[in-house]
Structures are given as C-alpha cells and as structure tokens.
Amino acid sequence: MEQYEFLGDCMTLQEIIDESRRIVFFGGAGVSTESGIPDFRSQDGLYHQRFDYPPEEILSHSFFEKHTEYFYRFYREKLLVEGAEPNAAHRKLAELEKAGKLSAVVTQNIDGLHQMAGSKNVFELHGAVSRNYCTKCGAFYNADYIRNSEGVPRCTCGGIIKPDVVLYEEPLNEETCYGAMRAIAEADCLIVAGTSLTVYPAASYIRYFRGKHFVLINRDKTPADSYADLVLHGKVGEILSAIEVKQ
Numbered sequence: 001m002e003q004y005e006f007l008g009d010c011m012t013l014q015e016i017i018d019e020s021r022r023i024v025f026f027g028g029a030g031v032s033t034e035s036g037i038p039d040f041r042s043q044d045g046l047y048h049q050r051f052d053y054p055p056e057e058i059l060s061h062s063f064f065e066k067h068t069e070y071f072y073r074f075y076r077e078k079l080l081v082e083g084a085e086p087n088a089a090h091r092k093l094a095e096l097e098k099a100g101k102l103s104a105v106v107t108q109n110i111d112g113l114h115q116m117a118g119s120k121n122v123f124e125l126h127g128a129v130s131r132n133y134c135t136k137c138g139a140f141y142n143a144d145y146i147r148n149s150e151g152v153p154r155c156t157c158g159g160i161i162k163p164d165v166v167l168y169e170e171p172l173n174e175e176t177c178y179g180a181m182r183a184i185a186e187a188d189c190l191i192v193a194g195t196s197l198t199v200y201p202a203a204s205y206i207r208y209f210r211g212k213h214f215v216l217i218n219r220d221k222t223p224a225d226s227y228a229d230l231v232l233h234g235k236v237g238e239i240l241s242a243i244e245v246k247q
C-alpha cells in the first residue's frame, strides 16, 4: 500500500461520498493501469518507451492513413491488451452506480472495462476498441476480429477496417461530449482520477462542474490539484476499494 498524500483540510473521501447523490467520475488511462494496461505519461507509460515514431504520431489520423500496417502493429500490441479485467476502481464505481449514488462515468479510456465491471451510464469520449467499422461499407467488427487478423484488417467488401477510437486530428463524437458535459454540470460531486489532464478537449470538460465536492485522485500531480477540495496522491483502485458504499 502506498503512502497517500492528503491535501486539503476538508472531509474524507468516505464522508464526501456518503453525502453525495449525483457523483460523476471522470477518468483516464491511470484507472486501467491496475488492470495491466499501460497509460501514456507515467514513467512506465507508452510515451517513455521507444518506438520508430512517437506514439502521438502513430495514434493520429494521418498516420493511420499513411502507415496503416504499422498503426495496427502498435495498436494490437499496446492498446488491444488481451485478457484485461476490471480492477477495484471499475468495480467500486459500478457498485456506486447500482446503489444510486453515481450518475455517470466519463472516461477517456477505450478499453471498455467500466462496462465489463457493470457500469451502465458511461460516456466514452475517445471511443472503444470493441467497435470497429469498415471505412468503405460501414460493416461492424468486434475486437477479436482485429486481434485475430494479420496486417491491415479488411472487410469482406475489401475495405480497410478502422477502430471506433478517436485518433489525434479527429473530432470527438458530439452527442457523447454533450452527454458528458451535462452529467458533469449536474453532478454534486466530481471525482477526477487517473488522468494527467493534458489531453484536450476532454480535460476541459471538468470545468463544467458546479457542484459541491471536487475530488482528485492521481498518482502524480495534475494541473487541477490546486482547484480540488480533496487531493489524494495514490492508486485509484486501492483508494476506491477502501470506500464503503452506503445507500
């Protein structure tokens, strides 16, 4: 168990969760590191590993168009992690939603682990690896099809299949963004966790929060630490697993 750094002088996380009725959880890649999926910006994250091109470039729309085969090599190895299971953070959030305490999860992740843990109202700002579409005819393919194919995955019509994930240079889905912003604006408690808050526009959505308690849980410092009522520097799975869910 890590040593947590508690900043702020107010209530504990348990007290805040006890008194809140419309919690929104806003998370990023750090929520899934305890499930074995590497994030981008931690010391052991993908941005600190060596590839032929910088990961930001590989995960861009123009790179996908120009170097589709290389994109898929990186994507299969680093983002389509086989056998990843929800961790304590995903499970606790699903439990909070079931108890009527949490109204939405807004995630920058594309791994689908919140839904696998049982969360229902999930706004996936950057899409999901589970959905893949032919760029020619629009036919749907699941993640296993991509995982088990070789080179550039192709549709039966011959078209190239593209994952329904938002690459750099691509716009976010308007409806998803609107739903996420609305949920955050209506929340009485916002828990931001496992994100460096450096990917825009997603990171800007936390500014819509008008509620009472703004909690930040992250291993490293973030640009929003100074605005939060409670900052916990530690592992989100460990911290949330200690929470008791009361109706």
Ligand code: NAD
Pocket: 027, 028, 029, 030, 031, 032, 033, 034, 037, 038, 039, 040, 041, 042, 045, 108, 109, 110, 111, 126, 193, 194, 195, 196, 197, 198, 199, 217, 218, 219, 220, 221, 234, 235, 236, 237
């Ligand atoms: P990021 O890599 O920029 O930052 C992750 C943050 O999480 C870091 O500040 C790190 O200190 C923190 N962190 C790591 N493990 C943690 C833990 N166990 N508990 C608490 N904090 C922890 O991630 P980001 O801000 O989400 O932005 C990266 C982008 O990459 C996002 O758009 C995301 O969609 C995408 N991405 C997604 C996945 C995934 O779906 N699992 C994985 C990698 C990257």
